[in-house]
Amino acid sequence: MLNLANLYAAPVIIGIGVNGGVSMVYRLHGNSRLNPVLILAIAIAALGVLAIAASSYAADANRAASDAVVAGAEKLIMQAGQSDPVDTKKIHQAMDQLHEALRIDPRNDSAYVDLGFCYGVLRDGDSAIGMYRTATELNPSGSNFIELADVYLRVGDAEDALLAANAGIIKDPRNARLYNAKGMALNDLQRFGEAEEAWEKALKLNPNLRVAQVNLDALNGGPSGRGSIVKHPQPPPASITP
Numbered sequence: 001m002l003n004l005a006n007l008y009a010a011p012v013i014i015g016i017g018v019n020g021g022v023s024m025v026y027r028l029h030g031n032s033r034l035n036p037v038l039i040l041a042i043a044i045a046a047l048g049v050l051a052i053a054a055s056s057y058a059a060d061a062n063r064a065a066s067d068a069v070v071a072g073a074e075k076l077i078m079q080a081g082q083s084d085p086v087d088t089k090k091i092h093q094a095m096d097q098l099h100e101a102l103r104i105d106p107r108n109d110s111a112y113v114d115l116g117f118c119y120g121v122l123r124d125g126d127s128a129i130g131m132y133r134t135a136t137e138l139n140p141s142g143s144n145f146i147e148l149a150d151v152y153l154r155v156g157d158a159e160d161a162l163l164a165a166n167a168g169i170i171k172d173p174r175n176a177r178l179y180n181a182k183g184m185a186l187n188d189l190q191r192f193g194e195a196e197e198a199w200e201k202a203l204k205l206n207p208n209l210r211v212a213q214v215n216l217d218a219l220n221g222g223p224s225g226r227g228s229i230v231k232h233p234q235p236p237p238a239s240i241t242p
Helices: 036-081 088-104 109-121 125-138 142-154 158-171 176-188 192-205 210-220
Strands: 012-018 020-030
Touching: 012 088, 012 142, 012 158, 036 088, 036 158, 088 109, 109 125, 125 142, 142 176, 176 192, 176 210, 192 210
Parallel strands: none
Antiparallel strands: 012 020
């Protein structure tokens, strides 16, 4: 059996190869005695690097496979919307696929967003909110917070819609659509001056955001004009009206 404690080495470089590169770990000179503890530590580190790399590759592969399933579910959702009324059978089929996507990658926030949309189509507001909240927890992006603010506005919860819009603005302060959502929540709370400021900010960030201009014009039209304020920052596709 090889006794590492008694092993003498000529000059040698010990390295860890990662993706074709070499990371220098330790250099031994002449007749230096190899420390078995050091060798064990190097081996453990090498295994750790390889394990992390393998885990990363597996996660990427899982996400790609999950995204492919989500794409198929979204096609079913669009097909469901082409029917009048909406084909709820296809919506349920899409939901089955989205749950499969989450089985493959439980952290796929896109699957949760689409599930939230499906629950909205089925008039299940509580479940829709739960899906959108999970999406923001997994990926606190501006677009996900817009979706969350939207569903809160749809169920008449302006206070939580405002919280969602503000949380999104913290993450994405130059997202004009978040300011538009904030304006709508403030309008529903009858905080009209703040709503006006939010819509003006939205237009400053994106002068082409027509919905913010429409809302601002309606607000400035007084009580009679406020009835034409767009109620949702993220309307569903025209073919699907939950």
